[in-house]
Amino acid sequence: MQNQLRVFFLLFALSAPAAFAQATGDLGLVVERTEGSLLVVDQSDRARIGRITGLGDLSHASLVYSPDARFGYVFGRDGGLTKVDILTQSIVGRVMQAGNSIGGAISDNGRYVAVSNYEPGGVRVFDADTLELVADIPTGSKTIGLVDIPGTRFVFSLWDDGETWIVDLSDAEPEITKITGMGANPYDALVTADGRTYIAGLFGDDHLTALDLWQHKPTPTPILEGYAAGREGLPVYKMPHLEGWALAGTEFVLPAVGQHEVLWVDARDLIQTGRTKTHGQPVFAIARPDGRHVWVNFAHPLNDTIQVIDTVSKEVIHQFTPGPGVLHMEFTPRGHEVWVSVRDAGKIMIYDTQNFEKLREIEALNPSGIFFTNRAHKMGL
Amino acid sequence: MNKVVAFLCCASTAWASEAPTDGSALKRLVHQDCGSCHGLTLKGGLGPDIRPEALQHYDAQTLSLVIMDGVEGTAMPAWRPLLTTSEIDWMVDYLLTGGE
Numbered sequence: 001m002q003n004q005l006r007v008f009f010l011l012f013a014l015s016a017p018a019a020f021a022q023a024t025g026d027l028g029l030v031v032e033r034t035e036g037s038l039l040v041v042d043q044s045d046r047a048r049i050g051r052i053t054g055l056g057d058l059s060h061a062s063l064v065y066s067p068d069a070r071f072g073y074v075f076g077r078d079g080g081l082t083k084v085d086i087l088t089q090s091i092v093g094r095v096m097q098a099g100n101s102i103g104g105a106i107s108d109n110g111r112y113v114a115v116s117n118y119e120p121g122g123v124r125v126f127d128a129d130t131l132e133l134v135a136d137i138p139t140g141s142k143t144i145g146l147v148d149i150p151g152t153r154f155v156f157s158l159w160d161d162g163e164t165w166i167v168d169l170s171d172a173e174p175e176i177t178k179i180t181g182m183g184a185n186p187y188d189a190l191v192t193a194d195g196r197t198y199i200a201g202l203f204g205d206d207h208l209t210a211l212d213l214w215q216h217k218p219t220p221t222p223i224l225e226g227y228a229a230g231r232e233g234l235p236v237y238k239m240p241h242l243e244g245w246a247l248a249g250t251e252f253v254l255p256a257v258g259q260h261e262v263l264w265v266d267a268r269d270l271i272q273t274g275r276t277k278t279h280g281q282p283v284f285a286i287a288r289p290d291g292r293h294v295w296v297n298f299a300h301p302l303n304d305t306i307q308v309i310d311t312v313s314k315e316v317i318h319q320f321t322p323g324p325g326v327l328h329m330e331f332t333p334r335g336h337e338v339w340v341s342v343r344d345a346g347k348i349m350i351y352d353t354q355n356f357e358k359l360r361e362i363e364a365l366n367p368s369g370i371f372f373t374n375r376a377h378k379m380g381l
Numbered sequence: 382m383n384k385v386v387a388f389l390c391c392a393s394t395a396w397a398s399e400a401p402t403d404g405s406a407l408k409r410l411v412h413q414d415c416g417s418c419h420g421l422t423l424k425g426g427l428g429p430d431i432r433p434e435a436l437q438h439y440d441a442q443t444l445s446l447v448i449m450d451g452v453e454g455t456a457m458p459a460w461r462p463l464l465t466t467s468e469i470d471w472m473v474d475y476l477l478t479g480g481e
Contacts, residue, residue, distance in 0.1 A: 034412075034421060059421030077420055100425060118426060142427065159427070185456070187427070203456055235451065235458030238417045239427065300414045301463055325413070343413070366413075 024069040024086055028330070028372035030341065030348060031061045031074075032365040038063075038074065039348075039364055040089050041339075043332050043372060046350050046360040050089040056080040062103045062369055065376035066128060067110035072371070073128070075104040081115055083131060086373070093131045097124050105148040108379070112169055114154045116146035123156055125169065135174045137167060145189025145200055145242070147380040149213055157186040157200050164189075164200065164211060164220075181220050182209045187257075190242040191380035197267070199223070201242050203257060210270055223270045224254070224263050233258035234281065238299035241284050244380035248287035248311040253294050255282035262296060264314060274314045279305050284328065287311070288353055289335035297326045306340065308356070318356055322349050330370035341367035402471040408480070411472060418456060423476075427456060433479040445473045 027049075030039040036058050040050040055061075057078035064073050071092070074082040079098035084091055100119035106112070112134060114125045122138040123146060141160035148154055152170040157163065162182045168175040184204025191198045191213070198211040198218075207225040211218040240255035251273055252265045262285045264274040280302030287294050294309045303326050308318040325343030332338070337359065340349045348362040348370065375381040412421055418428035429435065436444065448469050451459035460469070 057420070057422055059416055060426065077422075077426065100420070102426070187456075235460075235462065236456065237414065237458055237463075239456070300417070344409075 022087055024373050026332075026373075027069075027086055028339075028370060029063060029072050029074075029084070029086065030339075030364055030367050030371070031058050031063070031369040033058045033061065033343075033368040034366040036076075037365070038072070038084065039362075039367070040086055041348075041362070041370075043337070043339075046337075046362070048362050048364070052084050052089050052091060054091060055082045055084075055094075058368075060102065060368075063371050064104060064106040064113070064381070065371075065373055066106070067376055069373040069376040071128075073104065073106060073113045075101050075115055077101060079117065079119075081113065081126060081131060095126070095131050097126070097133070102142075102144060103146055105146050105154055105380075107148055107152050107154070107169065108150055109152055112152070112154075114146060114148075114156075114167075116143045116156055118142040121158075121160070123154065123165075123167070125154075125167075125174075135167075135169065137165075137174065137176065139165070144186060145198075147189065147191040147198070147244075149191060149195040149198075149379065155189075155191065155198055155213070157182060157189050159185055159187065162186060162204075164198065166213070166218075177217070179211065179218055179220060183207065183220070183222070187239045188242045190244050190246055192247060192267075193244055193379055195379050199242065199246075199252070199254070201240060201254070201257065203236075203239070208254065221270065223265055224272055227256060227263055227272070227275075228259050231259065234260065236281055236299065237301070238281070238283055238303075240282055240299075243284070243286065244378065245287050245289075246285060248291040248294050251311070253285045253287065253309070253311070255285050255296075257281075262294070262309070276309055276314050276316065278316070279307055279319065286329055286331070288338075289331055289333065293317075293353065295329050295338065297329060303327070320356065323347065327368045328370050330372055333372065333374040339370050339372075341370055343367060402467050404471065404475075407468060407471055408475065411475060431476060433477055436477055439477070441470075441473050441477065444476065445469050448472060 026043040028041045036055045037053040039048045056076045059077045072084045079101050083093035098117040104115040121141045125135040141158035146156040154167045164179045166177040183202040186200040187203045189200040200209045207222045210221045246252045254263045261275045280298035282296045285296045296307045304321045304324045307316045310317045323342040323345035328341045330339045350360040419431045420426040423431045449461045451457045
C-alpha cells in the first residue's frame with residue numbers, strides 16, 4: 001500500500017507540474033499533412049515545442065478546440081477523429097468514424113464534436129469527452145461547410161444535392177431542418193462570428209448563396225449573381241476555402257471561383273461593393289483580426305505568393321513569395337503577426353503584419369493548416 | 382571544392398526541373414496537388430478514387446485526355462496549360478500502374 005502511494009505521489013510529482021505550469025492561450029497546432037503528425041507551437045516564443053504523432057492521413061486535416069483550449073479534435077482525411085492533449089502532447093482518444101472526411105466543428109457548449117464526411121456521405125456527432133457516437137445523420141451526399149451556431153446547432157451543406165441542413169442537438173433527439181435550392185455543388189461555406197449569416201460558395205453556379213439563420217425558416221438568397229458572366233472560367237486547380245474571418249470591417253471579402261479576383265460584399269445588404277484583381281485563383285482570403293488588411297494565397301501553380309489587400313482602397317499594397325506551396329495563414333489573436341505554412345519549403349514562416357518583415361522560420365514536415373487556440377472561443381472556426 | 386559541389390548541385394537541380402519527365406516532381410504533384418481533390422493517398426475526396434484498381438476501366442489514351450482536357454460539368458480542370466504531353470504520359474502510367 002505504502003509503495004503504491006509512493007508511486008502515486010511520484011507520478012503526481014512528475015506529471016502535475018508539466019500539466020499545470022503551462023497555459024494554453026498562446027499555443028497552437030500545425031498539421032504535418034504527409035506525416036500524420038501535429039507540431040505543438042508557441043506563438044509568443046515563435047517556436048515549436050513538441051510533436052504529436054500517429055494521427056493517420058492528415059491531408060486536408062483541420063481541427064477544433066475544447067472550450068478550455070486544452071484538447072484539440074483533429075479531423076483526418078481517412079475518417080479518423082483524434083483527440084489530442086496539448087499539454088501532455090499526446091493522443092488521448094481516437095476513433096475511425098468514416099472512410100473519408102473533410103472537416104468538423106464543436107458545439108457552443110463544448111459537448112459535441114461533429115464530423116463532415118464524404119464517404120459515407122453525412123455528418124456524425126460524437127461526445128467530446130468520450131468520442132462515443134451521439135448522432136448519425138446520413139445525407140446520401142458528400143457534406144461540406146460544417147459550422148457550429150448558437151443553440152447547440154450545426155449547419156452543413158450537401159455537395160451533390162445543393163441543400164443546407166441545420167441540426168439542433170439541444171434536445172434528446174436531433175431535430176433537422178432542410179433547406180433546398182442553395183445552388184449547384186456548394187464546395188465550402190462560412191458562418192459569421194455572430195452565427196447569423198451562412199454563406200455557401202458554389203462550384204456549379206455563378207453566384208454564392210446566403211442564409212439569414214435568424215429567420216425561422218431561412219430562405220436562400222443568391223449573392224454576387226453572375227460575377228463571372230461573359231468571362232471565360234479559368235481552370236480551378238484547388239477549391240477555395242471559406243471561413244468566418246471573411247468579414248473585413250463592414251464587408252465580406254470572398255474568393256471568386258474560376259476568376260483571379262476577390263469579391264467584396266456589403267455585410268448588411270449583401271450587395272457587391274467591389275472586386276480586386278489578384279495574382280491567381282484565391283484559396284484563402286483572410287482578414288487580419290482588425291479588418292484593415294486581407295491576406296490572400298493562391299491555387300497551384302501560383303501557390304508561392306501572398307498578396308495583401310488594403311480594405312479601404314481595395315488595392316493590393318504588398319506582394320511577396322514566401323516559397324513554394326503556401327497552403328495556409330493564421331494570424332495571432334490580435335493580428336500583430338501571421339504564421340504561414342510553406343509546404344514545399346518544409347517551413348512555417350512568421351511575419352510582422354505591419355512592416356511585412358520576416359521574423360522567424362520554423363522547420364516543419366509538409367506543413368498545412370495552422371490552428372491557434374484562440375479558435376476555441378470563436379464560432380464557426 | 383565546396384563551391385564546385387554547390388555549383389554542380391544547382392546545375393543538376395536546374396536540369397531536373399527542365400527535363401521533360403522528372404518522375405519525383407511529378408509524383409509529388411500527383412499526391413500533393415491532384416491530392417487537393419483526390420486525397421494525398423489518391424483514395425478520393427471531393428474528386429473520385431484514382432488509385433490503380435479504381436482506374437482499370439480507362440485505357441491510357443482516354444485517361445490522358447481526361448487529364449489534358451478535364452471533365453466538363455465536374456470540378457476536374459484541364460491540366461493542358463500546365464503539363465507537357467510527356468509529363469501527362471508519365472502521370473498516366475504512374476496512375477494506372479501505381480508506379481510499379
